[in-house]
Amino acid sequence: MEDTSFTESQDRPATAPPPREAWRRKMRDDVLDAARAMAAERGWDSVSLSQVASRAEVSRPTVYKEFGSRGGLSQALDVGVVRVGSDAITVTAGGLDGGEKESVDTAVRQGTERLKDVLAGRTPPASPTA
Template sequence: MTRRPARLVRVLSSTLAAGTLLSTAACSDDAGAEGTRVQGVTASRAAAQRQTPSPTATLSTDGARTALITEADIEDDWTQVKDTEAKSWHDSLLIGTVDVSDFLTAKAQASDCQRLLDSLFDDDLLGRPSGASELRGFRQGDSRLLYQVASYDRTDPQDSLNWMATLPEKCDQFTVTDGKERRTVQVVEISLPQVGDARQGLRVTVQGSTGGDEATLTLDVAAVRVGDDAITVTAGGLDGDENDSAQQAVRQGTQRLKDVLAGKSPAASPTD
C-alpha cells in the first residue's frame, strides 16, 4: 500500500389508445388513481426511511470504541491489527483521475465517481464525522477489513446513503488514469442484512495495473445508519471479495452500536 501523492489528494409503451371516449376517461381516472397511489407509497417509504426509531443518545468516544467489532464477530481467520496500521491503509489502485469521456453527462457523473474513489482511499465514505469516531482493522492474507463507528450529529448520514444508492447507475463502469496506467472500475449494488434505520451496500472492482503488475482489487463496501450515527465496513483486497465477513460485520456491528446507544453492554461476540 502506498501513501497518496499530494497532487491527487482530492482530485469508487407506447400508450394504448382507448376505443371510446368513455373508456379513455375511465383509463385516465384509473391512471390518476394509480399515480396517486404510487406517489403515496413513495412518500411513505421516504418518510419511513427518515424516521429514526433507534436510540438517539449522544455517542461518546468511549461508546464508539465499545461499539467496535472484534475478531469473533467476523470469524474466519481475521487478525486484528494495531490502530496505527489500520489508519495508514490506503490502496494505490484507488488513486487516479476519472476519465470524463466515459460519461454521457460528463462532469456531473465523473465527479460522483471521483468522490467514490477518493472517499474509499481516505476512509470517509459518509463524509467527515462531526462527532466521536473510532475504527478497527483486520487482516486475512491479502484481504483487509476496516470497520468504523462514527457520529454525524451535525451533518446528515442519510444524504450520503442516498448518494451511494445512485452510484451503481452513475458509475457502473468507468476508466481511471494514473500517469500512464489505466484501470477499469465497476460498481454494483449488494444486499445487506435488514438492520439499522437505513443501509446501502456496494461492490467496487478495480482492474488494471500498479507498478507494471496486473492486479484486481475487489471491495465490498457497506454503510448502516442508526439515528445520527453510522457504521461503515470496507472488506476485500487482491484475494477477491469478502462478502460473508462484510455481512457478519454489518449484522453484529449494528447491534453493538444500538446496544451502546441504549445504554446497554453489547452482547458477547459469537464463538465457533
C-alpha cells in the first residue's frame, strides 16, 4: 500500500521561500519599482524616501531598515541597472563563436566592475571618447 502521509517539508515545494522571506523580497521589489518610477518621472533629486515608501505602500522605517539610507536605495537601483545591462549583453553575446564570446564576456565583466566602482565613488567616470 502506498504511503500518502505528508511531512511538513512535503507540504511546500523545496524551492519556495519562507513566508517572511517572500514578503521581504516582494517589499524590496515594490520599493525599487516605486523609486525607479518616481526617479524617471521627476528626477532622483526630487524623490524622498517618505514618498517612495508611500507609493510602495510600506512604512518609511521599513525602507530605512531594508536600505539603510537614501544612498543605500540609490545603490540598490544602480546595481539593478548594472544587472539588467549585463544580462542584456550576455544574451546578445550568446550567438557569438567561442573567441568572440570570451572577449565580450571579459569586456562585460571588466565594465561591470568599473561601473560598480564609479557608482560607489571609488573611481572617477571615464571621459567619453570620440
